[in-house]
Amino acid sequence: MRDADRSDRAIAAPGSAVLGRRRHYGEFFGLDPLPERFGIVIGNCQAESMRLVLDAPERRFVRVPPVHELDAADAARLRELVALADHIVSQPIRDDYRSLPVGTRQITALAAGPVVTVPPARFAGLHPFQAAIRVAGVEEDPPIVAYHDVRTLAAAAGREAAPALSPDAVRALGDASVDVLREREERTDVPLSDLYATVTADHARTVNHPGNAIFLPLGARLLAALGLDGGVVDPGRPLLSAVRAPLLPEVVEAWSLPDEPRAHWIVDGREVDDAEIRAAHTAWYAAHPGFVAAAVARLAPLLSAWGAA
Incomplete structure (x- = not known):
């Protein structure tokens, strides 16, 4: 969905929304240097919350825009990072999504490191209407x-x-x-x-926005699947909570x-x-x-x- 958690993305955007977005994704856009070793999480609005529980000073995961926000230039940059990343987490994305070569199979073909896939979490039991x-x-x-x-x-x-x-x-x-x-x-x-x-x-804020009760244990499983040491990072705040x-x-x-x-x-x-x-x-x-x-x-x-x- 387009209503990705605004609390996860909010920054002071000096000058313009475009510049603010580029600064928010500073490593992705090259405004900040990439870590020597890093991972990325690719997907919809849930991807950033997954990244937050994986990212640690000794285990960096670079913030990237959600796939539904990518334009052609963003897609090209994402493909560059995929070829450099040590580990990748991806939700399933169809080939040529929005006419861009960012499908999971297309990304996997470029990947230098392992690619671990996870389905998007949707649960109707808390919001059946x-x-x-x-x-x-x-x-x-x-x-x-x-x-x-x-x-x-x-x-x-x-x-x-x-x-x-x-x-x-x-x-x-x-x-x-x-x-x-x-x-x-x-x-x-x-x-x-x-x-x-x-x-x-806490399992779902909306039908397609899980809460910390999902992201924290899921993060532990992703780390295990990637063979990475250390525990998940508790952000100390509710994830994907802009809309309840x-x-x-x-x-x-x-x-x-x-x-x-x-x-x-x-x-x-x-x-x-x-x-x-x-x-x-x-x-x-x-x-x-x-x-x-x-x-x-x-x-x-x-x-x-x-x-x-």
Whole structure:
């Protein structure tokens, strides 16, 4: 997703956003010297959080932009670094992603060191109403948060969804998302589906943004797979926490969470009423009927779980 954790990327950007971005990725862009030995993590918005738990003074991992932000020049620079890196972690990326030669197979062919793959973590059990999707031809995101509530989407399509799910239905959606993760990790090197055996609120901020409860043990597995010494680095703060979705009562009950239910979102530290987001998204859907039609078709199983098939 495009809403990569702004707290992970935030810096003072002197002069312009472009210069600020280049300074943020100073080693990548050559503004700062590369370490003598280093690794890189390639992927979506989760990649930077993985890098943070791997990077240490004696074990450097250079910050690189997420793949969905790369332009042609960035892609060329990434390929240069791949050929120099001692170790690489990559989420699966298709060949010629966004017309750039940065697919996992294309990167592996250039790599000087080992390449360890790990699937992206997505878990629906804490936010069963939520979807993170893109539709061809619609590049912009809905306002406030780049996530879709299937209840709001169903209403925009003239359908009615249940206002809530049973705890059993919540667990079923969570288990189904873990099943998908198991299938994907069969094609990668490092598993993580078992990390959802016990669920806490820290396992997911949104449907596609894991928390520290995933990143810290996953980091330990990545280090072991790469044959690197030392433990993971606890950043001392919540990772991927710029956007936190509501925590529904039936979710708290389903997983026996100690947390209190929360009806509001938290966006960049600010509480945002769910009704405000629903109103903004309803207006956005009205202006993008093509998105609604395509999204409803793609999300048919989730809509069915909410009784809005």
